[in-house]
Amino acid sequence: xxxxxxxxxxxxxxxxxxxxxxxxxxxxxxxxxxxxxxxxxxxxxxxxxxxxxxxxxxxxxxxxxxxxxxxxxxxxxxxxxxxxxxxxxxxxxxxxxxxxxxxxxxxxxxxxxxxxxxxxxxxxxxxxxxxxxxxxxxxxxxxxxxxxxxxxxxxxxxxxxxxxxxxxxxxxxxxxxxxxxxxxxxxxxxxxxxxxxxxxxxxxxxxxxxxxxxxxxxxxxxxxxxxxxxxxxxxxxxxxxxxxxxxxxxxxxxxxxxxxxxxxxxxxxxxxxxxxxxxxxxxxxxxxxxxxxxxxxxxxxxxxxxxxxxxxxxxxxxxxxxxxxxxxxxxxxxxxxxxxxxxxxxxxxxxxxxxxxxxxxxxxxxxxxxxxxxxxxxxxxxxxxxxxxxxxxxxxxxxxxxxxxxxxxxxxxxxxxxxxxxxxxxxxxxxxxxxxxxxxxxxxxxxxxxxxxxxxxxxxxxxxxxxxxxxxxxxxxxxxxxxxxxxxxxxxxxxxxxxxxxxxxxxxxxxxxxxxxxxxxxxxxxxxxxxxxxxxxxxxxxxxxxxxxxxxxxxxxxxxxxxxxxxxxxxxxxxxxxxxxxxxxxxxxxxxxxxxxxxxxxxxxxxxxxxxxxxxxxxx
Numbered sequence: 001x002x003x004x005x006x007x008x009x010x011x012x013x014x015x016x017x018x019x020x021x022x023x024x025x026x027x028x029x030x031x032x033x034x035x036x037x038x039x040x041x042x043x044x045x046x047x048x049x050x051x052x053x054x055x056x057x058x059x060x061x062x063x064x065x066x067x068x069x070x071x072x073x074x075x076x077x078x079x080x081x082x083x084x085x086x087x088x089x090x091x092x093x094x095x096x097x098x099x100x101x102x103x104x105x106x107x108x109x110x111x112x113x114x115x116x117x118x119x120x121x122x123x124x125x126x127x128x129x130x131x132x133x134x135x136x137x138x139x140x141x142x143x144x145x146x147x148x149x150x151x152x153x154x155x156x157x158x159x160x161x162x163x164x165x166x167x168x169x170x171x172x173x174x175x176x177x178x179x180x181x182x183x184x185x186x187x188x189x190x191x192x193x194x195x196x197x198x199x200x201x202x203x204x205x206x207x208x209x210x211x212x213x214x215x216x217x218x219x220x221x222x223x224x225x226x227x228x229x230x231x232x233x234x235x236x237x238x239x240x241x242x243x244x245x246x247x248x249x250x251x252x253x254x255x256x257x258x259x260x261x262x263x264x265x266x267x268x269x270x271x272x273x274x275x276x277x278x279x280x281x282x283x284x285x286x287x288x289x290x291x292x293x294x295x296x297x298x299x300x301x302x303x304x305x306x307x308x309x310x311x312x313x314x315x316x317x318x319x320x321x322x323x324x325x326x327x328x329x330x331x332x333x334x335x336x337x338x339x340x341x342x343x344x345x346x347x348x349x350x351x352x353x354x355x356x357x358x359x360x361x362x363x364x365x366x367x368x369x370x371x372x373x374x375x376x377x378x379x380x381x382x383x384x385x386x387x388x389x390x391x392x393x394x395x396x397x398x399x400x401x402x403x404x405x406x407x408x409x410x411x412x413x414x415x416x417x418x419x420x421x422x423x424x425x426x427x428x429x430x431x432x433x434x435x436x437x438x439x440x441x442x443x444x445x446x447x448x449x450x451x452x453x454x455x456x457x458x459x460x461x462x463x464x465x466x467x468x469x470x471x472x473x474x475x476x477x478x479x480x481x482x483x484x485x486x487x488x489x490x491x492x493x494x495x496x497x498x499x500x501x502x503x504x505x506x507x508x509x510x511x512x513x514x515x516x517x518x519x520x521x522x523x524x525x526x527x528x529x530x531x532x533x534x535x536x537x538x539x540x541x542x543x544x545x546x547x548x549x550x551x552x553x554x555x556x557x558x559x560x561x562x563x564x565x566x567x568x569x570x571x572x573x574x575x576x577x578x579x580x581x582x583x584x585x586x587x588x589x590x591x592x593x594x595x596x597x598x599x600x601x602x603x604x605x606x607x608x609x610x611x612x613x614x615x616x617x618x619x620x
Contacts, residue, residue, distance in 0.1 A: 138231025148599025
């Protein structure tokens with residue numbers, strides 16, 4: 001779920017100095033793109049730049065990386081502090097700046113890290129850099145991805161005689177692309193090497209970037225958006241053929257911009273939504289050194305299944321479509337919410353868990369309001385002869401009762417790591433608005449975007465909501481029950497992390513169906529040696545004996561802390577409503593177990609085996 005940002009200036013730096021008052025125009029746009037996508041990664045960040053047409057002996061590649069939630073500020077502050085050492089007249093001279101200052105280039109790449117491997121440290125922060133004395137053989141790489149078949153790609157590299165220095169997918173992809181880049185350059189050298197006149201320019205101009213990406217990615221299984229810059233200035237953005245990870249771009253005669261999210265491009269350049277385009281699944285946006293922009297289909301689109309969890313949780317809600325989808329998710333929950341409170345709207349307060357569930361809350365309110373309008377119309381119609389004017393006005397003035405009940409107070413993870421102290425402090429992450437409900441009489445309905453582990457609910461939210469004295473607490477999830485591991489971008493690879501899975505295991509044990517647990521294990525174990533293309537997701541069978549409502553009831557029981565006075569119920573979205581709200585993002589493997597790639601079935605297979613065998617390790 002990392003964030004990527006690429007900026008390519010199509011004019012000389014002098015052009016931006018004259019038109020916009022600074023040659024740093026591209027660098028400033030990079031900063032905005034990264035800051036606007038900070039939601040996608042707060043563990044680290046990195047930036048890189050390439051200068052075009054630099055004389056030999058001069059540095060033409062700049063790169064900086066930093067760790068921590070404030071990494072963006074660290075990076076840009078460091079670069080700006082370097083600039084501040086020089087006279088203002090020199091700094092404002094684009095020709096002098098390009099020759100003497102880092103990041104005074106025409107091509108920029110930024111990355112925000114959201115770790116999915118459990119590995120940390122500066123060496124895992126993008127962009128990655130593969131150096132070479134041939135300018136065109138230098139490769140800068142950053143991306144938003146997870147490969148499910150790292151072992152296969154690793155073995156392929158070793159069979160080619162290479163010696164990768166790390167087993168991580170980022171390192172392996174860098175080496176694989178670097179390998180095919182070198183072969184492409186060598187091919188061009190053999191073609192043009194008979195004459196040394198303008199040899200470098202001929203090689204750079206003839207490089208087939210699409211071919212390099214095609215050969216490198218042929219065996220990749222997973223979700224990804226990969227961005228790269230070559231040392232001489234060619235650049236590209238490539239999206240996986242399943243469309244799992246997002247990628248958008250804008251281009252005019254001055255600039256090309258690419259990012260993980262559409263609204264950040266709109267905001268950064270102040271352009272309408274129609275001007276921002278999506279990179280299609282399996283397609284690459286290629287910008288040659290000479291400014292040519294090429295859209296090339298690299299891999300045939302597969303079963304296109306963009307990630308729905310992007311829409312529910314990770315992406316910025318300011319996107320026009322995502323905003324509408326999140327509201328729809330809330331609205332479609334209305335019938336289940338009304339059932340949970342026995343249609344008692346007069347004695348129910350509605351709220352949300354800050355902050356990502358706020359948009360779904362607006363949709364929920366709309367659904368409740370529409371329902372109430374229909375009820376009013378029917379009641380007035382059926383009783384029009386007996387109602388006074390005052391009674392009609394009173395009925396018309398009735399609205400769903402909404403309050404901002406939960407308030408996010410502090411982020412404990414920033415200063416405490418010990419489990420013994422965390423649990424006590426976690427109860428105070430949220431605060432409540434006292435006096436917002438009638439004790440012992442009101443129901444309290446609170447919507448959240450998703451429930452994964454349920455830890456925060458049990459340790460904090462339910463406890464603190466119960467202080468208000470509601471008769472019943474209904475926790476509503478705008479997403480369905482998360483039952484299966486992700487392997488394409490979120491670090492959720494262990495079955496034990498999912499409260500829906502744990503609740504189902506308990507139900508199997510309680511209802512005399514324990515044999516299903518072992519039968520599924522044996523089926524998974526029996527196919528472990530098969531090629532990933534032949535694997536079947538047998539883990540789905542553990543859920544078959546139970547309805548969604550039965551599993552939800554068990555989850556509520558497991559997450560209700562001791563000493564809670566209110567009755568607790570949990571209501572989940574269903575798959576049909578998810579697809580209705582997000583019709584274009586059909587990737588629902590978290591909830592359904594329908595993985596778009598063969599590697600996904602291998603991940604869930606391994607995750608279940610690891611759970612039964614008591615191995616607390618990642619499954620890919």
